Amino acid sequence: MAYRFAILLSILLCSALARAEAPLLRISAGEWPPYLSATLERQGPVAHLIGDLLAEEGYRVEFHFLPWPRAYAEAAAGRFDASAVWMHKAEREADFLFSAPLLDEQFVFFHLKSQPFDWRRFDDLSGMTLGGGLEYSYGPAFDAFLQSGKVRMERVSSDRQNFEKLLKERVVLYPQEINVGYAALRNQFGAADAARITHHPKPLLSNLSYLMLPKRLAASDALRARFDARLQQYRDSGRYQRYFDDLQTGRYLPVAPAPH
Structure with missing residues (x-):
């Protein structure tokens, strides 16, 4: 029993260490419930989807909720790795690469x-x-x-x-x-x-909305390619739709704010 417990503890510690060592991606976002919000379970289905996609690519993800203009400007300046989610406009291509469509x-x-x-x-x-x-x-x-x-x-x-x-x-x-x-x-x-x-x-x-990745960051092009490929896998398997089916059946409810 003690041996099995030690093995289990070792596996858990290794898993936690691997997560801690995974590269961190910081994503700016605006409040847009029920799709994206700091006050929703898993921060809403779009944040949940993005987080799961990137976790399977080996990343940890943090969402930072800001007023929309600031979310855009700070990501464009390279202070975030991406920004979620935005309609395509031609003038935004000066600052960002656009992912494959993420939200209908x-x-x-x-x-x-x-x-x-x-x-x-x-x-x-x-x-x-x-x-x-x-x-x-x-x-x-x-x-x-x-x-x-x-x-x-x-x-x-x-x-x-x-x-x-x-x-x-x-x-x-x-x-x-x-x-x-x-x-x-x-x-x-x-x-x-x-x-x-x-x-x-x-x-x-x-309309379609997208994850935007700042052109200012050298890693954005490769990150977009990995994100798009994983997103297509989710769509092909039916997993993508489950996030939005869960929204319609009552998941992603408001949660109490964390105590200060």
Whole structure:
């Protein structure tokens, strides 16, 4: 018995030592529940997926949650090994390499049930005031429409602020990814307020998001190749989809913050 215990202890110690010696990757991220958040179990399904992928490539991973503009800027400056997760924009290619697509998203317009809304073309939104997120892109076509001046977008730093403005009728519409929007309503508002809000079924944008790796770091190209190959293995085996199936069945719930 003592011999078996010694063998088991040796295996555990070796495993812990191997983990401690694995190279550390630091990834900047913005708060984007239910996909990514410091306050969720395993920091959300996207963080869980990225962490597992890179662990199988021999890395330890730390996520550092920052305001979105800072998450971008500090990763671009090479102070992080990667940043998660971002829509592709051509101008971002000056700073980053993009992984293979990591997340499929659907953006919709949220609005009050008391203010019925319909649209077919962007011009149908003319004259409206919209809520929006700091540094958010809503795809090249809608970004160009915003620049036309036909609508006004008031950008703030959180979903909570945007939905509060919607509830107070300070904005008419809030474009957001459908699961992200409903997670914010579910977790940050009472049932009565959440029930006042719905979304238009026509998608504003069906989008892919990516892990971005800074061009400033020499290791980024090789790391991207390893990440992409492992991600494809996950997709081929069906393992990729299980993270998002778990999200729909109630995993990745909010967790209590760690004591200071």
